[in-house]
Amino acid sequence: MLALFIFIPILRIVPKITYISHDEKKNTVEVPVGLTVMEGALQNNIQGIDADCGGSMACATCHVYVSENWLNKIEKIHDAEQDMLDMAYEPKKNSRLSCQIIVSKDLDGLEVTTPIKQT
Amino acid sequence: MIKTDAIIIGAGPTGLFAVHQLGIIGLKCEIIDNLDRAGGQCIELYPDKPIYDIPAIPECTGEELTNGLLKQVAPFKANFHLNQRVEEIKQEDNSWILKTNKGNVFSAPNVIIAGGVGSFEPRKLTLKEAEKFEGSQIFYSVVNKKIFQNKKISIFGGGDSALDWALELSKTNQVTLIHRRSEFRGAAHTLNEVRQKEKEGKILIKTPYNLTSIEGDKIMTGIEIKHENEKLEKVKADYILSFFGLIMKLGPIAEWGLNIDKKTIPVNTETFQTNKEGIFAIGDICTYPGKLKLILSGFHEGALAARACFKRAKPNETYKFEFTTASKNIHDRLGLKK
Numbered sequence: 001m002l003a004l005f006i007f008i009p010i011l012r013i014v015p016k017i018t019y020i021s022h023d024e025k026k027n028t029v030e031v032p033v034g035l036t037v038m039e040g041a042l043q044n045n046i047q048g049i050d051a052d053c054g055g056s057m058a059c060a061t062c063h064v065y066v067s068e069n070w071l072n073k074i075e076k077i078h079d080a081e082q083d084m085l086d087m088a089y090e091p092k093k094n095s096r097l098s099c100q101i102i103v104s105k106d107l108d109g110l111e112v113t114t115p116i117k118q119t
Numbered sequence: 120m121i122k123t124d125a126i127i128i129g130a131g132p133t134g135l136f137a138v139h140q141l142g143i144i145g146l147k148c149e150i151i152d153n154l155d156r157a158g159g160q161c162i163e164l165y166p167d168k169p170i171y172d173i174p175a176i177p178e179c180t181g182e183e184l185t186n187g188l189l190k191q192v193a194p195f196k197a198n199f200h201l202n203q204r205v206e207e208i209k210q211e212d213n214s215w216i217l218k219t220n221k222g223n224v225f226s227a228p229n230v231i232i233a234g235g236v237g238s239f240e241p242r243k244l245t246l247k248e249a250e251k252f253e254g255s256q257i258f259y260s261v262v263n264k265k266i267f268q269n270k271k272i273s274i275f276g277g278g279d280s281a282l283d284w285a286l287e288l289s290k291t292n293q294v295t296l297i298h299r300r301s302e303f304r305g306a307a308h309t310l311n312e313v314r315q316k317e318k319e320g321k322i323l324i325k326t327p328y329n330l331t332s333i334e335g336d337k338i339m340t341g342i343e344i345k346h347e348n349e350k351l352e353k354v355k356a357d358y359i360l361s362f363f364g365l366i367m368k369l370g371p372i373a374e375w376g377l378n379i380d381k382k383t384i385p386v387n388t389e390t391f392q393t394n395k396e397g398i399f400a401i402g403d404i405c406t407y408p409g410k411l412k413l414i415l416s417g418f419h420e421g422a423l424a425a426r427a428c429f430k431r432a433k434p435n436e437t438y439k440f441e442f443t444t445a446s447k448n449i450h451d452r453l454g455l456k457k
Contacts, residue, residue, distance in 0.1 A: 052236045052367050052382075054403070054412050058164035059367070083304040086277045087364040090245060090329075091299060093347070119242065119366040 015108035019046045022116040031103045037112060038062040038099035048114030055099040061119060062098040063088040064112040074101055089115050123147045124432035125229040126217055128205055131159020133402030133417030134233035135188040140425035142195030143449050146432050149225055150197055153204045153238035158185035163239055163365060174415060194454045204238050206371050215397055229428040232400045237369040244361050248333040256339045257359045267292050271355050273342055276362030279305040282313050284360055289321045295354055297325045297344055390427035391420050397431055399424040
């Protein structure tokens, strides 16, 4: 029993997030639970996410396209985010603001694609 | 040429509080901003959103914070130079000479850059052809609405600017309002009016559509838009008005040799001076170990930068620290009556 407790922290997985650039270069990094997909990109020097407003959902420069198979696993989009996406560079149906996607265990393996540019 | 003790670039909360901190120690300043009003991101990005981390103010909106700061700096009568961007900076003896894109020239021993993430500029259409017609048939703001009389106008966007201009211009023109989704985010009553005009045939609404191409060689004749279901459609257009909000661009500051990295300027945390003597950086634009992009951090940074400005502005005087509660000098500067 004691051994189990010791091993639990070691077994705790850090979700892997894959950032795909517009020219299909993949970059997979570990992003701790609780951070946003935007923060994961900034901390790992992933290109293609500007995040000018720092995550206050006020600028639409952390815009990403979420792979179809992940769209319904992410918490649903709110009106305010949808409104902000109107401002994004070439938004599509699978567009999200990466500052609004909070990394959880369930998002281990998530793939997002960054647009050609943010502005 | 306007001579002063310090020039502040950026009239956001950090720049405004720097006016205060310079003012209470007896320094004069001029403040320059590319927007048409003070407030920076607070007023442009989130005027109605509440802020909860300003000390002693449990909750306020960006607009309330801006108004409070403007009231607080009013006694110092700083001059605001709005709607202009600093284009050039050069050193002359111990002074910095700044020139704006409106041709105004300033001279001061101190420059405080409180530029946030850069100056606000309209977000432009992403099609390359759009550049060709910008300023002649494609506009990102309305300067002279008379040119639109009896013309075919396509308006892009889903917010208040798009809805307001669709309504206004539908009085004398054929207006097509195009938006990427069926929901608009403008004020409900404006949207109702727009829907009413649609029923009357005064405004044609096209949703969910995106712009795919602009037609015409020397003169734009029309556009092609694409429905979400991929179906293409042509629309005749003499003018395009596009309202996709504002983006922030660092602009010429990037060329000033300030070792900019990731859109931020390194500073020393004692004086908030950059690598150039007499040029300071405070607020979101500065960086140092442990930097937090909070408004309250910007206030602290401005307070220290202001003190550092004193030495260069008044080299023959000694700066003396004083509290606002007790100092007669400060009370005089605030214009308080005994």
